[in-house]
Amino acid sequence: MPIVLISPEFTQEQYEETNRKLTGAKSRMESPADWPVEGLLAHIAGQGERSFRVVDVWESEEALNRFAEILIPILREAGVEGDPEVYPALTYVSA
Structure with a gap:
């Protein structure tokens, strides 16, 4: 069952710093191959009204x-506080 992760609130700068640490250089992830583990179905990141947010969909809780x-x-190293919201997806549709 797919699992949804919604990040805690943080800044675009913290997002880019996190990506550089995850990938070794890139400030933006562009392909599932950029992630350090397999199982990513979707990754969406952008600036909302109050903060920068990320939504991921993973193929399983284990992934x-x-x-x-x-x-x-x-x-935590980037100064992001709070825990992400995580829940099972009732529906997952991709184009």
Whole structure:
């Protein structure tokens, strides 16, 4: 079952710093191959009214957990506080 992750609020600068640490250089991820683990179905990032937000969809809770083990320490280093919202997707449709 797909799992949705919605990031805590943070800045675009923190997002770019996080990506550089995840990829080794890139400030923007462009392909599922850029992620350090397999299982990503969708990644959407952008500036909202109050903060920069990221929404990921993962193929399973196990895939998300593998990614979270890498991501959470990097977010903390970047000064991102709070925990992401995580829940099972009732529906996942892709074009």
